Amino acid sequence: MQFVKDVKADATADLVHRVCPMHLLEPVDLIKDLRQGQVLEILTDYDGALDDIPAWCVKNGQEFLGIEEDEDEEVFKLYIRKLH
Amino acid sequence: MRQVYLDHAAATPVRREVLEAMLPYFRERWGNPSAVYDLGAEIKDVLDAQREQVAQLIGAQGDEVVFTSSGAEANNLAIKGAALANLKKGRHLVVSGIEHHSVLNSARFLEKFHDFEVTFLPVDKYGLVDPERLRKVLSPATVLVSIQHASNEIGTIQNIVDLAAICHDQGVLFHTDAVATAGQTPIDVQGMGVDLLTISGPALGGPKGVGAMYFRRRLRLVPQIHGGIQENGRRGGTENVPGIVGLGRAAALAREELEEKARHLAALRDPLVAGIKERVPGVIHTGHPVNRLPGHASFCVEGIEGEALLFMLSPAGIYANTGSACASKALKTSPVLCALGIRPDLAQGSIVFTFSRDNTVEDGQYVLEHLPKAVERLRSFSPVWRKKMAAAAGGGR
Numbered sequence: 001m002q003f004v005k006d007v008k009a010d011a012t013a014d015l016v017h018r019v020c021p022m023h024l025l026e027p028v029d030l031i032k033d034l035r036q037g038q039v040l041e042i043l044t045d046y047d048g049a050l051d052d053i054p055a056w057c058v059k060n061g062q063e064f065l066g067i068e069e070d071e072d073e074e075v076f077k078l079y080i081r082k083l084h
Numbered sequence: 085m086r087q088v089y090l091d092h093a094a095a096t097p098v099r100r101e102v103l104e105a106m107l108p109y110f111r112e113r114w115g116n117p118s119a120v121y122d123l124g125a126e127i128k129d130v131l132d133a134q135r136e137q138v139a140q141l142i143g144a145q146g147d148e149v150v151f152t153s154s155g156a157e158a159n160n161l162a163i164k165g166a167a168l169a170n171l172k173k174g175r176h177l178v179v180s181g182i183e184h185h186s187v188l189n190s191a192r193f194l195e196k197f198h199d200f201e202v203t204f205l206p207v208d209k210y211g212l213v214d215p216e217r218l219r220k221v222l223s224p225a226t227v228l229v230s231i232q233h234a235s236n237e238i239g240t241i242q243n244i245v246d247l248a249a250i251c252h253d254q255g256v257l258f259h260t261d262a263v264a265t266a267g268q269t270p271i272d273v274q275g276m277g278v279d280l281l282t283i284s285g286p287a288l289g290g291p292k293g294v295g296a297m298y299f300r301r302r303l304r305l306v307p308q309i310h311g312g313i314q315e316n317g318r319r320g321g322t323e324n325v326p327g328i329v330g331l332g333r334a335a336a337l338a339r340e341e342l343e344e345k346a347r348h349l350a351a352l353r354d355p356l357v358a359g360i361k362e363r364v365p366g367v368i369h370t371g372h373p374v375n376r377l378p379g380h381a382s383f384c385v386e387g388i389e390g391e392a393l394l395f396m397l398s399p400a401g402i403y404a405n406t407g408s409a410c411a412s413k414a415l416k417t418s419p420v421l422c423a424l425g426i427r428p429d430l431a432q433g434s435i436v437f438t439f440s441r442d443n444t445v446e447d448g449q450y451v452l453e454h455l456p457k458a459v460e461r462l463r464s465f466s467p468v469w470r471k472k473m474a475a476a477a478g479g480g481r
Binding site: 014015016017018019021022025026072073 | 318
């Protein structure tokens with residue numbers, strides 16, 4: 001797992017407390033509205049997203065930048081750069 | 085026999101236009117909105133269109149609306165969902181003492197099972213929450229304040245703008261139960277500054293079994309019905325599609341008719357209030373005299389019991405209520421009326437009339453023909469009233 005810090009995002013999908021598989025469905029919608037090179041931030045408390053999001057990026061040809069764990073908030077922040 | 089139904093806050097008929105909109109979704113368009121094939125996907129679009137209709141009624145965006153099974157469920161989701169999503173901030177809630185049971189009992193649930201501290205705010209003699217009193221009870225641990233937009237029992241409309249502003253100054257979320265006001269008075273979630281708001285289908289002339297909750301975008305909520313990804317993962321359970329279509333149509337009609345309806349209801353209410361005050365001695369008009377629901381008239385009649393009065397009016401085809409729909413059955417004395425400082429014996433004589441757009445001026449006149457006689461008859465065998473009269477007569481000698 002690659003960790004990142006202070007990534008600047010162009011859009012955020014806040015999926016905290018929202019059930020699986022919302023962590024896959026809503027980012028797919030949001031990334032459509034981004035331009036190539038822009039970054040999507042995904043906030044989630046679902047640990048399954050730590051596997052699912054990087055796997056989704058590989059499958060769909062997007063770049064998974066990494067994860068930032070906000071210990072204070074108990075929320076995972078995952079970052080995707082739109083490649084196409 | 086003539087029937088005059090004046091209990092529309094408790095239940096009101098589904099409007100014909102609403103029923104007609106709903107019917108195709110039982111037999112012809114019955115797909116599951118979560119399905120990926122066309123039959124389901126087109127229903128998801130229908131649901132989103134209803135979301136827009138509800139949003140437009142309250143000045144919100146469609147993606148800020150969650151459909152529920154009732155106003156009570158929406159209150160549960162708003163209060164428990166927002167409180168549990170913000171445990172890091174604290175465990176203090178504030179509600180007014182005259183809220184609906186779905187608000188009061190959600191707060192008590194959090195108190196009992198999640199160690200929340202709940203402040204129950206008192207109200208003045210009109211049922212209004214004092215904004216300064218609210219300011220004083222807020223603390224850094226306060227997560228959420230819930231104060232109703234209006235009371236179905238006394239008709240008083242709260243000054244939500246001021247109350248919500250105080251909460252926002254201190255970073256506290258604000259919820260309002262607008263079941264009584266939606267479709268009766270204008271609602272603008274932006275202008276009011278609320279973070280969460282509850283509406284109910286049947287209160288709008290829609291079907292029972294459906295409600296909706298507004299939540300400000302990006303506000304986190306812990307789901308209270310755990311299930312699948314319905315309602316974008318915020319409320320599990322296959323959507324009540326016909327009911328939601330009915331709610332959407334009712335919301336659209338309510339928006340179109342709001343001003344005209346409010347004028348019509350006030351024109352029915354005012355002569356009834358004036359007539360009762362004039363023709364029935366020993367009666368008080370409860371709630372705020374001006375800031376109140378347009379179709380709502382509530383009284384306490386001295387020396388009688390409200391339930392007995394309902395029984396006396398029923399053979400004449402007049403149907404009213406003695407308070408909120410559920411409280412009147414279970415409780416002798418209304419906690420709302422007690423919170424206003426009304427004496428328990430007087431509070432027992434509570435009667436509430438709520439009009440709809442289908443009522444007429446003649447309906448009010450019919451009540452004025454029968455109500456004074458019914459009160460007089462009940463008082464003729466009321467020991468409380470006889471004692472009062474005897475004392476008054478003795479005092480006059």
